[in-house]
Structures are given as C-alpha cells and as structure tokens.
Amino acid sequence: MIVYKTGVDGIHEGMLTGFFVGWPDVPDPQTHLRLLQNSDKRVLAIDESNGRVVGFITAITDGVLSSYIPFLEVVPEYQERGIGESLVERMLEELKGIYMIDVMCDEELQPFYERLGMQRSQGMIIRNYHRQSGK
Numbered sequence: 657m658i659v660y661k662t663g664v665d666g667i668h669e670g671m672l673t674g675f676f677v678g679w680p681d682v683p684d685p686q687t688h689l690r691l692l693q694n695s696d697k698r699v700l701a702i703d704e705s706n707g708r709v710v711g712f713i714t715a716i717t718d719g720v721l722s723s724y725i726p727f728l729e730v731v732p733e734y735q736e737r738g739i740g741e742s743l744v745e746r747m748l749e750e751l752k753g754i755y756m757i758d759v760m761c762d763e764e765l766q767p768f769y770e771r772l773g774m775q776r777s778q779g780m781i782i783r784n785y786h787r788q789s790g791k
C-alpha cells in the first residue's frame with residue numbers, strides 16, 4: 657500500500673533511491689533529503705511494504721500570495737498507478753487559499769496538469785547546469 661506523508665521525520669537517505677532519472681548530474685540522496693527538509697511544503701509517497709519513498713512533490717511559498725512547485729517525480733517502477741496525480745492533488749490541498757500556484761513543465765505534460773485543474777501559461781527560466789547536483 658502507498659501512504660502519503662507531509663513531514664520528513666523518520667525519512668533517511670537510504671529511503672531516497674532511484675530519483676532524478678535522466679539528469680546528467682544527479683543530486684545524491686543526502687542532497688535530496690536536504691531539499692525535502694528545506695522546502696516549505698512537501699508530500700512523499702511511501703511504499704509501506706518496503707519503506708521506500710517512491711514519489712515526491714515539493715513547494716516553495718511565501719505563505720501569503722505565491723507558491724511554486726519545483727519538483728514532482730515518481731520512480732519509474734511505480735509510475736502509471738495514479739501516484740503522481742495523488743501527489744499533485746495533495747499538494748494543491750496543502751496550498752489551498754494561496755493566490756498563485758505555479759509549475760514549469762514540458763508541453764507534453766500540460767494535459768496531465770490540466771486534468772488536475774491547472775491552466776496553461778508561459779514562463780522564463782535560468783538553469784545553472786554546473787550546479788545541477790546541488791553539491
């Protein structure tokens with residue numbers, strides 16, 4: 657069974673494997689744990705049978721008007737079971753009442769977020785690739 661947690665108590669590096677698929681410079685589990693701890697909000701999907709974190713979503717917010725969702729990922733073996741959708745729904749609940757909730761995503765994922773009540777927009781970014789691993 658998959659359980660969902662909004663806190664990081666009891667989460668350790670050994671539970672955070674298999675994430676950042678396709679990233680050239682992968683953040684290590686220690687860095688992953690740090691970003692979960694430092695995020696204003698996070699929801700974790702955990703496989704109760706083995707204690708592994710199999711999906712996560714984070715948000716940065718001022719708690720007043722704005723919020724941004726930088727990360728959503730479900731490890732490949734657990735994809736296509738509704739976990740990603742559930743993580744987004746739970747995060748939107750966490751951010752309920754906040755005026756702006758923003759996500760940057762590839763065009764192919766826009767229908768996924770549209771199904772969850774979000775609308776298409778445009779944005780601008782900077783990516784310092786030499787800092788991708790967070791080290």
Ligand SMILES: CC(C)(COP(=O)(O)OP(=O)(O)OC[C@H]1O[C@@H](n2cnc3c(N)ncnc32)[C@H](O)[C@@H]1OP(=O)(O)O)[C@@H](O)C(=O)NCCC(=O)NCCS
Pocket residue numbers: 727728729730731734735736737738739740741742759760761762764765767768
């Ligand atoms: C996007 C992601 C979190 C979805 O997780 P999931 O648990 O498989 O999601 P769900 O089972 O709730 O929903 C599956 C839906 O995701 C959508 N989806 C996932 N990956 C997709 C992709 N590359 N292109 C288009 N749609 C995609 C599909 O609509 C799929 O629905 P379908 O089965 O009707 O085709 C997961 O595929 C993932 O971790 N991808 C890599 C990281 C990523 O792209 N994160 C989003 C950053 S904005």
